[in-house]
Amino acid sequence: MPAPLNSPYQQLRGGDGRREANTSAVLRTVLDHGPVARRRIAALTGLSPAAVSRQVLDLARLGLVRERPELVAAAGVGRPQVPVDIDSGRVAVAGVHIGVPGATLSLIDLRGRILAREDVSSRGPGRTAILERVTGRLPAFLAAHKGALSIAGVGAVLGGRVDPERGIAVRHEPLGWYDVPLRAALERATGLPVYVDNHARALAQSEILFGHPDAQHSIVAIFVGHVVDAALGSGGRVHLGPRAATSDLAHQPVPGSRVKCPCGRTGCFEAVVSDTALFEEATELGIIAEPDRALLSEAVAAGHPGADRLVRRRARLIGRAVALLADLVNPDVVVVHETFSGAHPRYLDAIRTEAVGRSHLCDDPERIVAPGTGERALDVAAGTAVLANIYGDPLRTVAFDQSPGV
Ligand SMILES: [Zn+2]
Missing domain, CATH: 3.30.420.40 (ATPase, nucleotide binding domain)
Incomplete structure (x- = not known):
């Protein structure tokens, strides 16, 4: 299981990071402009057409982008190019928003759209009853809704002070949470990589990716x-x-x-x-x-x-x-x-x-x-804790050739 990077918040580390940065730039360009031709991606990113083609190949192997041959006829003059778009059919993420009084689970695609969601009641004794309910329910929720999708990770967000690097909810007064090891609990429950964050930071990130x-x-x-x-x-x-x-x-x-x-x-x-x-x-x-x-x-x-x-x-x-x-x-x-x-x-x-x-x-x-991601902005924000890592460093966040399966 890869260690969470939270790369949106820091410069890429390791090597010169150029390949990772280029792959991220191409994926972000496809998100913002897709379906989009390779030569336009090259113009927008400043990369050579050959480099763009290599990145698109990598991203397609990761299940993140796909070609749209059905759009070629509408592509205009010149040698036709097959446009590239975000592939919403192979990789998705799970989101967990923990609030007062309850939590929500969601399944979210690469464009930040909610595919399925479920409320989890907080009723039960003890201040972490809600966490036990979430960890108890999340695997079955994903199994029921994911179909052939591969789940790249779980994003979990809540208010108060949250440490994304240590994966800990440091302090949330209304929940009475102090130093709750949220990432470890969700990793144990799902076997998936887990990314935790404060919900305001995740809202800002989802607005950057999918909003205004x-x-x-x-x-x-x-x-x-x-x-x-x-x-x-x-x-x-x-x-x-x-x-x-x-x-x-x-x-x-x-x-x-x-x-x-x-x-x-x-x-x-x-x-x-x-x-x-x-x-x-x-x-x-x-x-x-x-x-x-x-x-x-x-x-x-x-x-x-x-x-x-x-x-x-x-x-x-x-x-x-x-x-x-x-x-x-x-x-x-x-x-x-x-x-x-x-x-x-x-x-x-x-x-x-x-x-x-x-x-x-x-x-x-x-x-x-108001959030551009709509009334369910907090659910989208939860998934964004993973999606930000996918868009920030796809090569290190998504495994090559993942077979479907949680
Ligand atoms: Zn005060």
């Missing part, structure tokens, strides 16, 4: 759920800082707030804007019967004025944080993952209006977006 085109230049991803996380990507790579921490917005002060934070101070951003705080306040105000996402989602969808007021107020506070990050980092794109704005664009609009009104640099609301 400008995210390849620079991106800030903000996640607001039961935890608050932010991550930065630049030049197509996601930043992994010291101690594997993401950017920490959680304890930025919110002016005027008296909400107590577990850190001992009052008015910390996470304590004010988290789903935990939102659901509890909605319960205290009698909008919902108990602090529960589905209940508040129903109230929001039904147009409950009190629910709308709370979610809108939170959107404005998130907009302030977006303005702060936009001014500090000046990214091309800010992707915001918030519980309600994906399904209800009015809350994304509220975030944008507040952010643009407060930012000194960002005057274009279109630079603030």
Whole structure:
């Protein structure tokens, strides 16, 4: 089993890395432009046509690309070339998103599309009950859905501090997880290579691969759920800082707030804007019967004025944080993952209006977006923990001539 590389976060190591880098460049070009002719790949990558042909051969042997002879007639003038495209029919990845209150399992193709998914309930005693349920269920889930696909690996993402190099969930307060050896547990359960990451970093990476085109230049991803996380990507790579921490917005002060934070101070951003705080306040105000996402989602969808007021107020506070990050980092794109704005664009609009009104640099609301991978962005992000390694270093992430089988 190859050791996880997490190569999107670091320069390629070993040898001069040129062959690996070229193969990655060709695969990324096919992802962005496919179906695409070899000579156009050569023009886009700066590689010679002969080098492109060698890389395409390698990538086809890995099961990652395929020729599309049926498109030759439409290829235009000159000597016809068979276009090359991502092969979605041979290699896929598994994704595990661990959240509060439950987890999801998914099967995802090389273009970041979800082929199958399943919710895993967290019910059970003990703080790692959810992990036992995931490891118990994942092999059967993959066996039921993968068909002839070969599974290149399992990506597992969650909030809080996650160390991709050691494969450990270092700290996730709402789950009560401290130094949980997530990679080892999933490797034991599946026998597959496992890549773990923080979900905000994985969201940024999936936006770079499959989302907004400008995210390849620079991106800030903000996640607001039961935890608050932010991550930065630049030049197509996601930043992994010291101690594997993401950017920490959680304890930025919110002016005027008296909400107590577990850190001992009052008015910390996470304590004010988290789903935990939102659901509890909605319960205290009698909008919902108990602090529960589905209940508040129903109230929001039904147009409950009190629910709308709370979610809108939170959107404005998130907009302030977006303005702060936009001014500090000046990214091309800010992707915001918030519980309600994906399904209800009015809350994304509220975030944008507040952010643009407060930012000194960002005057274009279109630079603030919901995840391009859609409402299941976290599931795609989980698979992206593997896919980023495939696109970053296909030769070392995918085994040659894999026969189908987990
Ligand atoms: Zn705090």
